[in-house]
Amino acid sequence: MLAPRSLRKAAVPPSLLSDPSPGSLQPTRLAVHVNAAGSSCSAYLASGCRVYKIEIAMEGEMLSKGKESLLIPINAEVAVARELCKCIDIYDQDIHVRSLRTLWYPSSFSFAQCMPQVNESGSMLAIAEGSQLSIWDLRTSNNGGCVHRISGPIGGIIYSVCSSPSGPIAVGGTDRTVTIYDPRRWSALSRWVGCSKYEITGLSFSSVDESFIYVQGVDYEITCGLWKGNERAFSFRGDSKWLGFSKCANTDVVAGWCESGSVFVADVRQDCLSVIG
Numbered sequence: 001m002l003a004p005r006s007l008r009k010a011a012v013p014p015s016l017l018s019d020p021s022p023g024s025l026q027p028t029r030l031a032v033h034v035n036a037a038g039s040s041c042s043a044y045l046a047s048g049c050r051v052y053k054i055e056i057a058m059e060g061e062m063l064s065k066g067k068e069s070l071l072i073p074i075n076a077e078v079a080v081a082r083e084l085c086k087c088i089d090i091y092d093q094d095i096h097v098r099s100l101r102t103l104w105y106p107s108s109f110s111f112a113q114c115m116p117q118v119n120e121s122g123s124m125l126a127i128a129e130g131s132q133l134s135i136w137d138l139r140t141s142n143n144g145g146c147v148h149r150i151s152g153p154i155g156g157i158i159y160s161v162c163s164s165p166s167g168p169i170a171v172g173g174t175d176r177t178v179t180i181y182d183p184r185r186w187s188a189l190s191r192w193v194g195c196s197k198y199e200i201t202g203l204s205f206s207s208v209d210e211s212f213i214y215v216q217g218v219d220y221e222i223t224c225g226l227w228k229g230n231e232r233a234f235s236f237r238g239d240s241k242w243l244g245f246s247k248c249a250n251t252d253v254v255a256g257w258c259e260s261g262s263v264f265v266a267d268v269r270q271d272c273l274s275v276i277g
Contacts, residue, residue: 002212002224002233002252005269009239010056012045012261030244032255032265043255043263045244056265088127090138098138100145104130107173110163112183126169128158133171133181150186152179160216164205170213170227172200178215180227192230195223202245208252208270216245222256224268238264 029046041056088100088109112124112135125136135148152158153175161171168189172178176199178192195215202216206224212233215223220242223235244257252268 002206002209002268002270004234004236004266006265006267007236008056008265008267010043010054010263010265012052012054012257012263014261030246030255030257030263032246032248032253034248034251034253038251038267041248041253041255041265043257043265045257045263054263056263086129088125088136090125098145100125100127100136102127102129102134104132107157107159108161110161110169112163112167112169126161126163128161128171128173131156131158131173133158133161133169135183135186148186150181153177159199159201160203162203162205164210166210168205168210170203170205172196172203172215174199176200178203178213178227190227190230192225192227195225195230195232197221202242204247204254206252206268207248207250208268214247214254216242216256218242220258222254222266224254236264236266238262 031044033042043054043056045052086102086105088102088106090097090100106127106129108128110126112126123138125138127134127136131152131154133150133152134146136145137147138145140147152171153173156174158171158173160173161169163169167183169181169183170178171181176194176196178195178200180189181187182189196217197219199218200215201218204214206212206214211226211228212224213227215225220238220240221235222245223232225232238256238258239262240259242256243259247254253265254268255263255265257263
């Protein structure tokens with residue numbers, strides 16, 4: 001079972017960013033990276049045409065549990081260093097490779113990390129557009145590169161899509177349900193209904209245990225749970241609505257940036273003493 005080791009809160013100095021640009025239903029303006037020693041976390045925040053960076057200390061265990069979720073922690077010390085088109089542009093570093101023309105407005109996309117149909121890594125792209133999940137093969141030009149489409153909730157919108165290193169693809173949106181698809185048959189492996197109180201705008205599989213997934217709602221809550229068993233492990237809340245949500249690529253350090261200027265960082269580890277299911 002996954003268990004949080006620490007939850008930290010860092011405030012962005014008003015002198016640096018006094019009036020961040022408004023958030024959207026797809027808050028993708030935050031990225032986090034942990035150093036090799038795991039002692040600090042770099043949070044990159046995009047507002048307007050600028051990107052800001054803050055350093056957050058990660059040493060030691062800091063955790064306060066409440067009745068239903070983790071309690072909001074006190075501020076941590078930080079060091080500061082000074083879509084409307086239906087199209088996805090693909091770049092190789094700074095070179096534009098090609099453009100993908102979608103049927104609907106794309107809200108999220110993710111490179112499929114492991115596909116049984118192909119051997120080349122990074123050649124398949126999953127795109128959330130309207131109520132559909134579309135799969136694109138960057139190596140072909142037939143049908144514009146689109147090789148498969150899956151219809152989502154009727155009348156709903158898919159806001160977030162993410163892929164697991166082992167293959168499964170997760171989507172979530174207005175129906176407040178996380179749906180996991182099997183890329184071998186493009187059928188639903190599991191549905192976690194009602195895992196969020198509001199629309200789902202952020203998803204990320206755990207790097208520690210891929211049977212767990214992080215779910216970010218449009219309000220101010222992030223939930224971690226077992227998607228196969230539809231069981232919640234833990235959750236934590238910010239002090240206002242999220243402006244951004246991100247998880248480190250190879251470790252379970254999850255961060256959320258709030259409208260108040262606060263950045264919450266949760267360091268999650270596998271609890272070997274407990275087993276779900």
